[in-house]
Amino acid sequence: MESLQLLVSGLANGCVYGLIALGFVLIYKATEALNFAQGDMMMLGAFVTLGLTNDHYWALPFWVSVPIALLLMGAFGYLLEITLLRRMSGQSQIAVVVLTVALGFIIRFLAGAIWGHEPQSLESPIAGVNVRFSGLVLGLDEVAVILVTIVLTGLLYLGFARTRLGLAMQAASQNQLAAYYMGIPVKRVSALIWCLSGVVATAAGILLASKGSIDPNSGFLGIKAFAAAVIGGLGSLPGALLGGLVIGVIEPFAARHVAAGFSQVVPYAVLLLVLIIRPSGILSQVRDKKV
Amino acid sequence: MRTVFKTSYDADLGLFVHRYQAFWYFLLLAVAIGLPFVMNDFWIGEVALMLIWAIAGMGLMLLVGHAGQPSLGHAAFMAVGAYTNVILQTSLGWPFLVSFPLSGCAAALAGALLALPTARLHGIYLAIATLAVSILAEDGIVMLAPWTGGVSGIFAPDITIFGVGFNRYVNAPGFYWLTLGVAVLVVLGYRNILRSPLGRSLVAVRDSEISAQATGVNLARTKAVSFALSCGVTGLAGALMGHFAGVFNHETFTIFLSITLLMMIVIGGLGSIHGAFLGAIVITFLPLAISIVREFLNERFGTASVMPPGIETAAFGAILIAFILLEPMGIYGRWVKIRTYFELFPFCRRDMFRRQRGYLRTERIR
Numbered sequence: 001m002e003s004l005q006l007l008v009s010g011l012a013n014g015c016v017y018g019l020i021a022l023g024f025v026l027i028y029k030a031t032e033a034l035n036f037a038q039g040d041m042m043m044l045g046a047f048v049t050l051g052l053t054n055d056h057y058w059a060l061p062f063w064v065s066v067p068i069a070l071l072l073m074g075a076f077g078y079l080l081e082i083t084l085l086r087r088m089s090g091q092s093q094i095a096v097v098v099l100t101v102a103l104g105f106i107i108r109f110l111a112g113a114i115w116g117h118e119p120q121s122l123e124s125p126i127a128g129v130n131v132r133f134s135g136l137v138l139g140l141d142e143v144a145v146i147l148v149t150i151v152l153t154g155l156l157y158l159g160f161a162r163t164r165l166g167l168a169m170q171a172a173s174q175n176q177l178a179a180y181y182m183g184i185p186v187k188r189v190s191a192l193i194w195c196l197s198g199v200v201a202t203a204a205g206i207l208l209a210s211k212g213s214i215d216p217n218s219g220f221l222g223i224k225a226f227a228a229a230v231i232g233g234l235g236s237l238p239g240a241l242l243g244g245l246v247i248g249v250i251e252p253f254a255a256r257h258v259a260a261g262f263s264q265v266v267p268y269a270v271l272l273l274v275l276i277i278r279p280s281g282i283l284s285q286v287r288d289k290k291v
Numbered sequence: 292m293r294t295v296f297k298t299s300y301d302a303d304l305g306l307f308v309h310r311y312q313a314f315w316y317f318l319l320l321a322v323a324i325g326l327p328f329v330m331n332d333f334w335i336g337e338v339a340l341m342l343i344w345a346i347a348g349m350g351l352m353l354l355v356g357h358a359g360q361p362s363l364g365h366a367a368f369m370a371v372g373a374y375t376n377v378i379l380q381t382s383l384g385w386p387f388l389v390s391f392p393l394s395g396c397a398a399a400l401a402g403a404l405l406a407l408p409t410a411r412l413h414g415i416y417l418a419i420a421t422l423a424v425s426i427l428a429e430d431g432i433v434m435l436a437p438w439t440g441g442v443s444g445i446f447a448p449d450i451t452i453f454g455v456g457f458n459r460y461v462n463a464p465g466f467y468w469l470t471l472g473v474a475v476l477v478v479l480g481y482r483n484i485l486r487s488p489l490g491r492s493l494v495a496v497r498d499s500e501i502s503a504q505a506t507g508v509n510l511a512r513t514k515a516v517s518f519a520l521s522c523g524v525t526g527l528a529g530a531l532m533g534h535f536a537g538v539f540n541h542e543t544f545t546i547f548l549s550i551t552l553l554m555m556i557v558i559g560g561l562g563s564i565h566g567a568f569l570g571a572i573v574i575t576f577l578p579l580a581i582s583i584v585r586e587f588l589n590e591r592f593g594t595a596s597v598m599p600p601g602i603e604t605a606a607f608g609a610i611l612i613a614f615i616l617l618e619p620m621g622i623y624g625r626w627v628k629i630r631t632y633f634e635l636f637p638f639c640r641r642d643m644f645r646r647q648r649g650y651l652r653t654e655r656i657r
């Protein structure tokens with residue numbers, strides 16, 4: 001029973017990692033750019049919702065502030081793309097990495113300046129309510145995290161595979177120039193993907209902030225999400241979720257069974273191991289070119 | 292405008308393109324040697340720190356700028372160098388002259404060991420694998436507490452070479468000259484590697500792995516050697532950094548150090564030795580400049596109360612973004628443009644450095 005409890009809380013944590021990784025993979029899948037600021041966008045989204053909802057700030061009803069926050073963060077992602085990232089097209093990935101790391105500095109500073117550096121939690125209706133499933137005690141927040149993650153991953157996966165916009169995104173990523181020749185509005189597509197990724201990041205942030213607490217440094221969770229995306233296979237949406245779950249489940253079990261002081265390295269050791277055995281992740285997206 | 296007529300193959304291989312260039316570099320060296328006579332100890336210390344950053348940057352530049360293998364884990368190798376150096380000195384009692392090169396060797400060995408399993412990784416996967424190594428190293432230092440001192444840290448002993456002390460606080464010029472000497476040696480080594488077959492094969496691997504393989508470059512070996520060299524040099528910088536800091540623990544060598552190193556060489560200009568130095572100047576003196584400006588503003592306008600904490604980092608981030616957007620080739624790229632303008636004056640045209648428009652293609656199909 002105890003293992004089961006650990007498993008479920010691990011799954012819930014893993015879903016948060018998976019959600020952050022999802023936003024990360026979206027951008028990678030459509031523009032081949034690595035957004036190191038994804039964790040910070042998640043943090044910002046959480047703080048925007050918190051600023052709208054909590055009594056201490058604007059005290060709007062939760063279900064009103066969530067759509068507003070999603071919209072705001074979507075607009076933020078869109079603006080980021082058209083002001084900064086668009087100018088980076090065709091440049092090396094490292095330059096984009098450095099750019100987004102610097103962006104993370106600024107976002108962290110902004111959040112700290114506006115909402116302070118103390119950890120705060122979101123006053124959401126799903127926080128602190130327990131649900132019982134035949135002896136298993138689950139927080140409603142954990143159930144919500146798992147459900148939202150599964151629904152979002154499914155929707156995004158279908159969106160990429162079935163809709164015109166999804167196909168346009170895939171085409172733009174595989175060969176920008178050819179996609180442009182085929183009449184795909186490449187610029188708008190990549191702006192939209194940043195917008196979408198801002199929305200997904202906010203969803204992750206809201207769930208994280210109602211599960212526990214956030215502070216401006218919560219963005220560093222992005223590194224774990226990053227590891228999750230790579231374990232799953234960079235560029236694969238189900239892979240991001242899978243990687244997140246792997247890391248999320250490993251953590252509580254490692255903390256339980258591995259000696260203290262050694263347990264926090266286990267996820268990264270697993271990451272290295274996966275990369276050595278399967279260089280492009282579990283659900284590999286790398287294919288050989290057919291000539 | 293100066294035209295260089297090459298009349299022998301030696302001209303292609305020479306360290307300097309022409310005599311004037313040699314003159315300027317020797318002048319620079321002379322100025323660098325004379326610096327302690329005109330600066331006070333604080334500024335000499337900062338310049339020494341800049342040189343240490345530059346050495347670490349050259350290590351990373353060899354790997355990222357010339358071999359095209361991105362690494363987000365070089366803080367780990369700085370740590371290997373720093374800890375090896377101090378442990379050899381304190382527990383075995385070996386002199387600095389022995390422990391310092393050995394610390395480089397230890398870091399090089401660690402780099403080669405990392406390169407073996409990660410030889411199949413490309414681009415961003417390699418960056419993430421090295422990022423994992425950096426995080427693991429940070430925890431590894433804590434786990435190896437009996438040797439490394441763990442969280443409480445470890446003290447770097449004073450450097451003594453032939454009876455002369457090189458403590459940073461007691462003999463700042465001496466420590467500066469020591470770093471300068473190491474930096475010059477590394478530059479010479481780097482320049483020589485670049486004109487050797489190894490250097491050419493590094494660049495070949497960077498530009499196209501497939502073509503490099505087709506022309507007979509041993510991919511795995513080249514990558515391993517580039518990792519070893521790069522990590523070795525970074526390890527040397529780490530050893531110097533340890534002596535500069537005096538005391539260090541696992542928090543000295545975090546993942547942020549790795550990211551800062553990468554930022555440094557991107558700002559400086561990838562693929563040039565100058566870039567490592569220019570980037571080091573920015574990384575060392577920009578925070579200093581920001582805090583000076585901040586103090587000036589506080590005194591002048593009394594803004595201390597409205598200045599939120601952490602604004603230095605944000606300003607640093609904003610300046611970084613501006614650099615990357617406005618000058619993608621780094622500071623060295625800008626310098627080349629300015630120099631060409633004057634060398635060709637008045638024949639320089641506006642579009643001479645216009646980049647061919649780049650389009651992105653996926654790396655998932657190869």
